[in-house]
Amino acid sequence: xxxxxxxxxxxxxxxxxxxxxxxxxxxxxxxxxxxxxxxxxxxxxxxxxxxxxxxxxxxxxxxxxxxxxxxxxxxxxxxxxxxxxxxxxxxxxxxxxxxxxxxxxxxxxxxxxxxxxxxxxxxxxxxxxxxxxxxxxxxxxxxxxxxxxxxxxxxxxxxxxxxxxxxxxxxxxxxxxxxxxxxxxxxxxxxxxxxxxxxxxxxxxxxxxxxxxxxxxxxxxxxxxxxxxxxxxxxxxxxxxxxxxxxxxxxxxxxxxxxxxxxxxxx
Ligand code: KIV
Numbered sequence: 287x288x289x290x291x292x293x294x295x296x297x298x299x300x301x302x303x304x305x306x307x308x309x310x311x312x313x314x315x316x317x318x319x320x321x322x323x324x325x326x327x328x329x330x331x332x333x334x335x336x337x338x339x340x341x342x343x344x345x346x347x348x349x350x351x352x353x354x355x356x357x358x359x360x361x362x363x364x365x366x367x368x369x370x371x372x373x374x375x376x377x378x379x380x381x382x383x384x385x386x387x388x389x390x391x392x393x394x395x396x397x398x399x400x401x402x403x404x405x406x407x408x409x410x411x412x413x414x415x416x417x418x419x420x421x422x423x424x425x426x427x428x429x430x431x432x433x434x435x436x437x438x439x440x441x442x443x444x445x446x447x448x449x450x451x452x453x454x455x456x457x458x459x460x461x462x463x464x465x466x467x468x469x470x471x472x473x474x475x476x477x478x479x480x481x482x483x484x485x486x487x488x489x490x491x492x493x494x495x496x497x498x499x500x501x502x503x504x505x506x507x508x509x510x511x512x513x514x515x516x517x518x519x520x521x522x523x524x525x526x527x528x529x530x531x532x533x534x535x536x537x538x539x540x541x542x543x544x545x546x547x548x549x550x551x552x553x
Contacts, residue, residue: 373388
């Protein structure tokens with residue numbers, strides 16, 4: 287695994303070579319293993335765990351303990367992919383000291399190799415302090431779900447000139463603060479292209495068009511395991527939710543009809 291292990295340095299080299307970076311969320315041991323076996327470069331233990339695994343309406347109720355628990359389950363899979371864990375709502379906004387301590391928990395207790403946090407100018411000081419503590423930081427700009435109430439919902443960001451200019455400026459601020467990459471969520475493709483061209487660090491897009499250095503999607507969206515809603519940027523590569531229901535219906539039927547267990551399953 288040593289040669290294959292993805293590091294923050296390798297991601298920077300991939301950008302320099304023009305090689306696209308693949309990133310996917312995972313929240314437990316089996317999802318992490320399948321993503322790693324598929325050759326995903328970066329696994330994000332996202333706070334989207336709150337919606338697709340824990341059944342919340344948003345990411346806001348997710349706690350540090352939730353994130354540590356799920357990050358541990360992912361890192362037990364001993365992955366070639368770089369493991370990035372999300373700092374959840376209120377774990378880094380209050381103070382620089384709390385931001386460093388909580389980033390440290392994701393690394394020390396969870397086994398993460400990097401952390402991600404949302405926002406631009408207001409988090410720059412926190413990014414600097416976490417990086418100074420030796421923890422790589424991924425930024426997240428555009429539609430930042432932890433601030434959805436303030437943004438007026440889940441809407442594309444940066445359509446007007448002023449917001450677009452601010453997003454470019456904030457991406458550069460994050461780079462200067464030491465971030466090793468930045469997620470761009472729900473921004474116009476041309477804006478994502480401008481940011482990608484201006485930064486030395488990789489951009490990872492989700493609903494940000496094809497010009498980013500990499501792409502990220504949520505595991506359950508890609509595999510058709512979450513159907514409460516489907517944003518325009520999601521492409522489903524499988525319908526596993528439907529396959530699971532069909533398989534479980536067959537199991538129920540076979541038990542009821544006395545077909546399962548057969549002789550081959552009996553002692
Ligand atoms: O939590 C998450 O899944 C994310 C991705 C959508 C980037 O932050």
